[in-house]
Structure formats: C-alpha cells, structure tokens
Amino acid sequence: MPLTHDDLRHLLALLDVTAPREIDCTELLHRVAAYVERHVPSGAPPPGADDVKRHLAICPECLEEYETLLDAVAPDR
Ligand SMILES: [Zn+2]
Numbered sequence: 001m002p003l004t005h006d007d008l009r010h011l012l013a014l015l016d017v018t019a020p021r022e023i024d025c026t027e028l029l030h031r032v033a034a035y036v037e038r039h040v041p042s043g044a045p046p047p048g049a050d051d052v053k054r055h056l057a058i059c060p061e062c063l064e065e066y067e068t069l070l071d072a073v074a075p076d077r
Contacts, residue, residue, distance in 0.1 A: 023051045028062045036069045 003011075023031070034046035035053075056063045 023048075023055050025055075025059060025062055028052060028055045028059070029065065032062070032066050032069060036066065036073050 031046070031048060031052050035049055037046065038049065056066055
C-alpha cells in the first residue's frame with residue numbers, strides 16, 4: 001500500500017526526532033567544499049565541520065567525494 005502524504009510527514013518527523021544533528025548526503029555536498037577549505041593553509045574551520053566529519057565517518061560515497069575534492073584543492077597535503 002502506497003504511503004500517503006500524511007504518512008510521509010509522520011516518518012520525516014520521526015527522523016527529525018531520532019537524528020536531530022545528522023546531516024544527509026545532500027547537505028553534505030552543500031557543505032563539503034567549505035570543509036575542504038580547512039585543509040588549505042589559509043582556510044578557517046567552517047561552521048558545522050563536526051556534522052560534516054560525522055557524516056564522512058558513516059558514508060563511504062560522500063567520503064570518496066570529499067577525498068576527490070581534497071585531492072583537487074590540496075594535491076600535496
Ligand atoms: Zn553521504
């Protein structure tokens with residue numbers, strides 16, 4: 001039986017409750033560029049860096065994305 005909009009809203013509300021500080025892959029990709037700047041000598045730590053770090057620890061796809069970006073920005077880190 002397909003989910004109704006009300007069902008979906010309910011499920012999303014549950015997600016908000018169980019993982020208030022987790023970010024998803026979309027959010028990660030929005031923030032990863034700023035996070036990578038940390039590894040450039042002049043870069044300052046961006047806000048929310050802990051959220052990014054936590055997501056990278058649990059998500060291999062985003063970790064790969066991050067490392068690709070890092071190689072491009074700081075190849076000889
Ligand atoms: Zn991810």
